[in-house]
Each structure stands twice: as structure tokens, then as C-alpha cells.
Amino acid sequence: MPWIDITYRFPAGVDGSHEAHVIAVGQTAGTWGPEWENRSGQIKSHLAQVQDVVRQPDGTxxxxxxxxxxxxxxxxxSLLTMVYGKYSxxxxxxxxxxxxxxxxxxxxxxxxxGIRRLTGVEDRPLFMGIFKPSLGLSPSDHSRILEEAGMAGLDIIKDDEILPDLPECSALERLRACRPVLEKILKFRKSRGLREMLYAINLSGRADTLLELARRLVAEGANALLLNVLPYGFPVLEALASDPLVQVPLFVxxxxxxxxxxxRDWGLDHSVTLGTLASAAGADAVLIPTHYGSLPFSQEEEGKVRDILWQKGVFPVPSAGVHPGVLPRVMxxxxxxxxxxxxxGIMDHPGGVAQGVQAFYEALARHMNQQSFFLEDLPEGPLRKAVRKWGA
Amino acid sequence: MPWIDITYRFPAGVDGSHEAHVIAVGQTAGTWGPEWENRSGQIKSHLAQVQDVVRQPDGTxxxxxxxxxxxxxxxxxSLLTMVYGKYSxxxxxxxxxxxxxxxxxxxxxxxxxGIRRLTGVEDRPLFMGIFKPSLGLSPSDHSRILEEAGMAGLDIIKDDEILPDLPECSALERLRACRPVLEKILKFRKSRGLREMLYAINLSGRADTLLELARRLVAEGANALLLNVLPYGFPVLEALASDPLVQVPLFVxxxxxxxxxxxRDWGLDHSVTLGTLASAAGADAVLIPTHYGSLPFSQEEEGKVRDILWQKGVFPVPSAGVHPGVLPRVMxxxxxxxxxxxxxGIMDHPGGVAQGVQAFYEALARHMNQQSFFLEDLPEGPLRKAVRKWGA
Incomplete structure (x- = not known):
């Protein structure tokens, strides 16, 4: 159907029916005078139509x-400009x-x-980590962390989202330091029937330099990229996802x-931005705050984003406050x-990065075997240390 | 000073001091363990500092x-990711x-x-119009409107912001239809001691195709461009404003x-996005809703945006509900x-587009001569018709 249906919620006290009509006309053709009579068929074809306005029990x-x-x-x-632009x-x-x-x-x-195919992980959730501390590490610090995490079985690692292309730790130098380690990890993973470990490098810069950086990174062997899609704009993600020279998974x-x-009353629901729009812009995986994590995010909203991503075949990446003890809840x-x-939840494990990763595998095995996560039931080892620190 | 100072307003009931510290650490280096002792100087150099937290009379x-x-x-x-990213x-x-x-x-x-130099308008405000209806016109409709408005003295015209690169009325075809008319208008303006009339063509598309379109338009003679900076992202504006092949004024x-x-409690003030950030991204002129216009925008906010733009030499473009009768207020x-x-306010003038423009000149002359705008004091003519329709 050649239509885009947008559902608006108007606050209590606002005449939703009136506002929907204002949007349908004002955000499309606008009004026109008799001098455009000869064009009116063409102009009218651009008008939007109010489908339905329903008062809710809460007055909205x-x-x-x-x-x-x-x-x-x-x-x-242009979609956002049309449906919310000036009206906002x-x-x-x-x-x-x-x-x-x-x-x-x-x-x-x-x-x-595609991410399952690249990583060779078929029958379980994937495990992903984040380089920490966020700022202040050298490229060789990155490669050391990568090696420890990757050889312990981590499937994917990403930069912290606030790490830009710093002169002393540029995206390209991070890649160059990490690329040989990724090869080493690949050998290890192959021996276990797996394939690549992915490193999603954070993109930054002006739109033009960011797109150039992405191509450069991929040409030098980057196997995944990370984009802060809201500060950079969906059109930047659309460009990355259309670029024949950027054939790697895009993490959002x-x-x-x-x-x-x-x-509550302004803007767009997370399910629209992180779900509908991110997947329509070509994202391969989208980070979503969990509802039990460190950020106040509702279970309903998390579920909505997840469902929209699943429908489009995009990987949801539950994030923020994830540690081994919450694996049963995530699953x-x-x-x-x-x-x-x-x-x-990996990098600050009391036993170090490798144990941080191992604790997730241990948690997965216990969960699959329907074993308890009570601290007193856990054997000595990485999971017990994690649960002692962060709970379950 | 090598610092970026961000002022956050925390709502009443929120411990602003605590939150400011959360931001200063969490949005920079984060926390790190003893294993990074050898890097702690470097890591600490990335930490932000809380300068000041002051409780306001309203509890915020x-x-x-x-x-x-x-x-x-x-x-x-990366600035937005750092100062508001995950914390948001x-x-x-x-x-x-x-x-x-x-x-x-x-x-x-x-x-x-630069805009005064290009247009040759030295000693008065500039007058700008918008092609209306927003959608449904052909390129030749655009050229007819342009001719009428330009020969009546309009200095600048722009596409409606919702007009994208439609197949039946593409940006390039609009330019091609209008370019010869701009030449004709230039001759007319020169005879009056002025220079070019500008036509700000609306940009749209993915980041890469948008940047390519901008170059193509400028190569074919476009003399101004329009960008919806918030849906497209500041990094797209930064790219346009840095492009040596896009040497035309950028209207935002x-x-x-x-x-x-x-x-009230989330996001960024208009003065930050439309003022500080738009001018730091290379905008040449920024549209601001007027406080007496068709959109509810406060006088204080309008004044803040204006002052920030002026400080950076960027042209403020008071918009929305502007018609000849409000000229004294704008001035x-x-x-x-x-x-x-x-x-x-120009296109729907009862006497047509040319009179819509003439009414602004008449309003300017009356205002400079400190003459009344009461309907009964106005002579027959374009201004009187405008004031009868829209008031003063």
C-alpha cells in the first residue's frame, strides 16, 4: 500500500481530531487559493488523510x-520532516x-x-563486550583487552559510544592494533567450530568524513561498525547501509x-526511533536498554523495540546493566x-576480563540446565564471583 | 580555553549535584579498576569537572x-554523544x-x-518568501512564482521544507526552470543597485546522496541551499559547510x-540547537519562529536564539506568521x-504575489517614517489589503 500511517498521541485537553486535520493538511500540501485551480488535482494527491482519532480512557x-x-x-x-517537522x-x-x-x-x-553466519554462533545468544575505560586507553590497550576477551570466547566487542576518533587513539590505529589479534582469535574460534569475532568500531566526524572513515576502516579489515544514529542522523545510517564499500554489520x-x-508528550517513542526507523535505515543490530538494568526503561518499551527489530530480522542487543546474573531474565x-x-559486567569482573566472559558461558549452561542462580548454590568460579559482585 | 561548558537544568526533586557528578564521570572516562593504575593519568585527563550547581527558586x-x-x-x-548521549x-x-x-x-x-554582499541589500532587512503550495507544483510553476516575486523585489525565496526531491518536481529541475529567471531578476536588481536574488533549494536524501545533490545543484548554478538540520543531523550541515564545492549560503x-x-524537562533548549549548534556547524542563516506568529514560541527563546546567531555573524530569519502588518514588531x-x-504572508496576498512583496516594502517605508499601521490610516494599496486580511 502506498501509504505511511503515523499514530500520534495528543495529550488530554487537546482536540486530537482538530490536530490530526492540522497535520494532514499543514504537513503536506497546505492550503492554496483559486489561482491554483488548474493544479488542484496534483496538489490534492499530496494531502494526507485522517484515518481515525480515538479518545483514550486517560483523556489522551x-x-x-x-x-x-x-x-x-x-x-x-524527509519522512521526519513531513510527519513531525514544523508541526513539532x-x-x-x-x-x-x-x-x-x-x-x-x-x-x-x-x-x-548475517551476524550468526559471520560469527558462526548458531544455537545460543551471542555475547558482546565494550572496551572500558571508555577514554584514555591506547590502541595497544585495546588489543590486549581484545585478546583476553576473544580467547575467552567473547563473540563481539565494541568501542564505547563516546570514544571518537581521538588523535592519540584513532579509529584506524585501534583497528590496526586489533586486526592481527582478530586473526589469532579467528583461529581459536575455528578450532571450536565458530567463525569471526566482530569488533564494532565507533564512527564519528562530519557526515562526509564519517562515511570516508567507514570505507577506510572496512578497506583495512574492520568487520563491524558502530553508529550513534540519533546525534548523527538516520540519513548517515542510510548512507552507510547503502554503501557497497561498507559491507559489514552496522551496530546502532x-x-x-x-x-x-x-x-511523555513530545517526540517519538523509542519503539519508533530504535525499532521502526533504525531497521528501515539498514541497522543490523540495535542496542536496547533492559528494563532491569542501570537505565529506567520500561519492560513494555523494551518489548516493543525487540518485536519490531525481530520482525525485520534485526538483532536486538539488550544493554546497560547486563551482567552474568541477569542472563536468565534476558533469555x-x-x-x-x-x-x-x-x-x-565483563570488564570489571573481579577475576579479570577472561573470567568476565567465562561467567556468561557458565550462566548460560546453568540456565539451560535449569539450575539455580542463588549464590549459595553456585560452585566456585567466574559466575559465583560475578553474582557475588552484581547479584542475580 | 580548552573546555566545553554545558549547563544542565535538573527538575525539582532531582539531586542536581549528584547528577552533575554522574554526568562528569559517566559521560567521559567512566570508572576504572586498579589494573589501569599505569594509565590513570591519561584516563583522568578525560574526566569532566562539575563547576557549579545552583538550586533555583522554583526548585530546579x-x-x-x-x-x-x-x-x-x-x-x-560526538559532542552530543558526550554531553547528553547515554545519560539522556x-x-x-x-x-x-x-x-x-x-x-x-x-x-x-x-x-x-556574505548574504548582504551577495544580494546587495545594505541598509534594510531582507525579504524572503516560500514557494506555496508546498507540494504539487511543477518546476515551471516555481519559475512563474519566482519571476513574479523577484521582479517585485523579493530578495530570497526558498522551497517549503517538506518538498523533497520528487521525481515530478526534482530539486535539479526546479533549479533548471528557475535559473534563467534568476538571471532576468539579477538584471532588474542591478538596475536598482542590488545584486543577486537567492533561491534556497531544499536538500533531501541519504547523507551521501544529499551531499552529492548539493554539489550538483551548486555546479548547475544554485546560489543557496536549505537544510532541515534536525532530521538530517548536524554532521550533515558540517559536511555541507566544509565542502569547497558548496560555496553558497546555507539556510537552516x-x-x-x-x-x-x-x-520543559528533557532535550536541549532551542537556543542551543538553533543558536549555538547551528552556528557552530556553519549555518549562514537560521529560521526562528516569531513569538507573535503562528507557532507558540516565547519571546525570551526567540531573543536568545537571535542573540547567539548575531554574535556569530549568522543571519536570524524570523518566520511563521510573518506578514506585512508585523513588520514593526519584527523590526x-x-x-x-x-x-x-x-x-x-506573501503568496496568499489578496492582490497576488507581487503585491505580497510590495506590501512589505510599503510597510518598511511606513515604519521608517513612523507612520501608523491602523487600517483606517492606510492608503489603498498592497499594504492596506494585507493588513485587512492579516491585521497589524
Missing amino acids: SLGVVRFPLSNCPEGIG LSGPARIVKMVLPGGWGIPSRFGIE HPAFSGAISGS GDYGKQAILNAGT | SLGVVRFPLSNCPEGIG LSGPARIVKMVLPGGWGIPSRFGIE HPAFSGAISGS GDYGKQAILNAGT
Whole structure:
């Protein structure tokens, strides 16, 4: 269907029906005078239509406005301008759902299937870590951490999202220091029937230099990339995901998401930005705060993002406050179709990075065997140390 | 000074002092264990410092956190990730001010001075219009409107911000239809001691195709461009403003600004996004909703954006609800250092587009002569028709 359906939530006290009509006209063709009578067929074809406005028990109203797809043939930049652009300045209204036509947007080139294929991990959740401390390490510090984590079985590692292309620890130098280690880890993984370990290098810079950096990194052997899609813009992700020279999985970080989704009455739901839009822009994996983690994120919202990503074959990456003791909860929500992402939950393990990784495997085995995670039931070893530190 | 000072406002009931420390550590180096003792000097050099947290009479608190410039050498994408990224997910806090070091960012290549030089308008505010209806016109419709408006003295015209690169009315075809008309208008303007009329063509697409489109348009004679900086991202503006092949004024539209600035407790003030960041990303002119216009925008916020733009030599473009009758108010706020931007306020003038433009000149003359704008005092003519329709 050549339509884009947007659901807006208007706060109590706002005439949702009126506002939906304001949006349908004001965010498309606008008004026109009799001098355009000869063009009116063409102009009218661009108008949006109010489908439905329903008052909710809490006084808010939900209005669905249907926009012609032809108003927005290109991508998310013009989509956001159309559905929320100038109207966003006119008063509180929140986009809680977007239904894009099948085939609209840029398909993930890897997604769940591709990341499983690259890493060779078939039948379990993947484990991902984050280089810590976030800033202040040298490229060789990165390579040392990588080696320890990778030889302990970590599947994926990423830069911290705030690590930019620092002169003393540039993205290219991090890659160069880590590339030989990734080879070594590959040999180890092959001996266990696995394939590559991925290192998602954080991208930064102006749009042009960022895209150039991505190509350069991939040309020199980067096997994954990380983008803070909200500060950089969905059009930057769309460019990466369309670039024939950037054929690696794209991991998307939700940094800055609260600026757009934090308020109840303004902006867009996380499920729209991190779910619908990130997957329509070609993300292969998207980090989602867990509802029991270090950030206040609701279970409902986490579930919505997850479901939208799954539908599009994109890997959800539960993050923030993930440590070995929460593995049963993560698997309760995601089963094996997730990438568990732990920063301090691996790097700050009392026994060191390798034990931080091992604790996750131990947790997985216990969970699969339906064994208890009570501290007193745990044998000495990495998992027990983790649960003693962070709980379960 | 090699620091970036960010002022956060924390809502009443939030321990601002605690939160400021969370930001200073969590958004920089994070924590690290004894195994990094040998790196601690380097790591500590990345920590931010809490400068000041002051409780306000309304219970909110204002906290200033000082970040090392060296954490963020590249631009606004990494700046936003650092100062608000993951923290934005942790609870309400709003950035109300950013102080960037002198020289940080990308200077405007035109700004007030350059746009005055290009257009030859020295001693008065500039007048700008918007092609209307927003969607549904053909390239030749654009050229007809342009001719009427330009020969009546309009200095600048822009596409509506929601007009993307439609197949039936592409940016390039709009330019090609309008370019000969701009030449004709140039001759007319020269005869009056002026120079070029500018046509700011709206950019859209993925980051890569947008940048390519901008180069193509400029190569074919475009003399200004328009960007919806918030949906596309500041890094896209930074790329345009750094591109040696895009040597034309960049007009920035605030579409989507409410998503980030609408709520009181989340996001960033308009003065930060439309003022500090737009000018640090190389904008030459920025559209600002007027406080008496069609959008609810406070006088204080409008004034803050204006002052920041002026400081950086960037042209403020008061917009939304601008018509001839409000000229005295606009000039009360901006004097002559503004570009008055009217969409329907020109295009829907009862006497047509040319009279829509003439009404602004008539308004300017009356205002300079301190004459009344009461309907009964106005002579027959374009201004009287405008004031009868829209008031004063």
C-alpha cells in the first residue's frame, strides 16, 4: 500500500481530531487559493488523510494520519520532516507508531542471520563486550583487552559510544592494533567450530568524513561498525547501509535517545526511533536498554523495540546493566535471539576480563540446565564471583 | 580555553549535584579498576569537572559541567554523544546552555555579511518568501512564482521544507526552470543597485546522496541551499559547510525542533540547537519562529536564539506568521539585521504575489517614517489589503 500511517498521541485537553486535520493538511500540501485551480488535482494527491482519532480512557487521544508515500520517496530525513517537522513546534504531540509500507527503506544486509553466519554462533545468544575505560586507553590497550576477551570466547566487542576518533587513539590505529589479534582469535574460534569475532568500531566526524572513515576502516579489515544514529542522523545510517564499500554489520547505539523520547508528550517513542526507523535505515543490530538494568526503561518499551527489530530480522542487543546474573531474565525476554551486551559486567569482573566472559558461558549452561542462580548454590568460579559482585 | 561548558537544568526533586557528578564521570572516562593504575593519568585527563550547581527558586537546579575539549575534537555528533548521549536515557535533565571555545566548529562562510554582499541589500532587512503550495507544483510553476516575486523585489525565496526531491518536481529541475529567471531578476536588481536574488533549494536524501545533490545543484548554478538540520543531523550541515564545492549560503530550517526542545524537562533548549549548534556547524542563516506568529514560541527563546546567531555573524530569519502588518514588531526585535520570511504572508496576498512583496516594502517605508499601521490610516494599496486580511 502506498501509504505511511503515523499514530500520534495528543495529550488530554487537546482536540486530537482538530490536530490530526492540522497535520494532514499543514504537513503536506497546505492550503492554496483559486489561482491554483488548474493544479488542484496534483496538489490534492499530496494531502494526507485522517484515518481515525480515538479518545483514550486517560483523556489522551490517538490519531492515525495516512500520508501518501509519494510525498516522501527518499528516506527518513524527509519522512521526519513531513510527519513531525514544523508541526513539532506547535504544541505537544507524540508519535507512538509508524507503519511503513513493506519494502520502504533500506534492508539490513546482515541482521540476525548475517551476524550468526559471520560469527558462526548458531544455537545460543551471542555475547558482546565494550572496551572500558571508555577514554584514555591506547590502541595497544585495546588489543590486549581484545585478546583476553576473544580467547575467552567473547563473540563481539565494541568501542564505547563516546570514544571518537581521538588523535592519540584513532579509529584506524585501534583497528590496526586489533586486526592481527582478530586473526589469532579467528583461529581459536575455528578450532571450536565458530567463525569471526566482530569488533564494532565507533564512527564519528562530519557526515562526509564519517562515511570516508567507514570505507577506510572496512578497506583495512574492520568487520563491524558502530553508529550513534540519533546525534548523527538516520540519513548517515542510510548512507552507510547503502554503501557497497561498507559491507559489514552496522551496530546502532541509542545515545541521545532520551532527547527525543524521554518526555511523555513530545517526540517519538523509542519503539519508533530504535525499532521502526533504525531497521528501515539498514541497522543490523540495535542496542536496547533492559528494563532491569542501570537505565529506567520500561519492560513494555523494551518489548516493543525487540518485536519490531525481530520482525525485520534485526538483532536486538539488550544493554546497560547486563551482567552474568541477569542472563536468565534476558533469555526469558529474548530466548536465544539476542546479543547480550555487557560493559562493566565483563570488564570489571573481579577475576579479570577472561573470567568476565567465562561467567556468561557458565550462566548460560546453568540456565539451560535449569539450575539455580542463588549464590549459595553456585560452585566456585567466574559466575559465583560475578553474582557475588552484581547479584542475580 | 580548552573546555566545553554545558549547563544542565535538573527538575525539582532531582539531586542536581549528584547528577552533575554522574554526568562528569559517566559521560567521559567512566570508572576504572586498579589494573589501569599505569594509565590513570591519561584516563583522568578525560574526566569532566562539575563547576557549579545552583538550586533555583522554583526548585530546579542548574549545574555546569566542564568537559575537556580533547574528548571531542571532531564535531557536533560526538559532542552530543558526550554531553547528553547515554545519560539522556537516565532521567529528565535539559541542556539549557553550551559554551564552546572560540574557534570550535565550522565558521559560516557567508553569514550576515556574505548574504548582504551577495544580494546587495545594505541598509534594510531582507525579504524572503516560500514557494506555496508546498507540494504539487511543477518546476515551471516555481519559475512563474519566482519571476513574479523577484521582479517585485523579493530578495530570497526558498522551497517549503517538506518538498523533497520528487521525481515530478526534482530539486535539479526546479533549479533548471528557475535559473534563467534568476538571471532576468539579477538584471532588474542591478538596475536598482542590488545584486543577486537567492533561491534556497531544499536538500533531501541519504547523507551521501544529499551531499552529492548539493554539489550538483551548486555546479548547475544554485546560489543557496536549505537544510532541515534536525532530521538530517548536524554532521550533515558540517559536511555541507566544509565542502569547497558548496560555496553558497546555507539556510537552516527548525523542522523537528519540537521533538528535541518541546518538553520543559528533557532535550536541549532551542537556543542551543538553533543558536549555538547551528552556528557552530556553519549555518549562514537560521529560521526562528516569531513569538507573535503562528507557532507558540516565547519571546525570551526567540531573543536568545537571535542573540547567539548575531554574535556569530549568522543571519536570524524570523518566520511563521510573518506578514506585512508585523513588520514593526519584527523590526522592534531585530532592527534591520534580519531576513523577514513570509510564506502565505506573501503568496496568499489578496492582490497576488507581487503585491505580497510590495506590501512589505510599503510597510518598511511606513515604519521608517513612523507612520501608523491602523487600517483606517492606510492608503489603498498592497499594504492596506494585507493588513485587512492579516491585521497589524
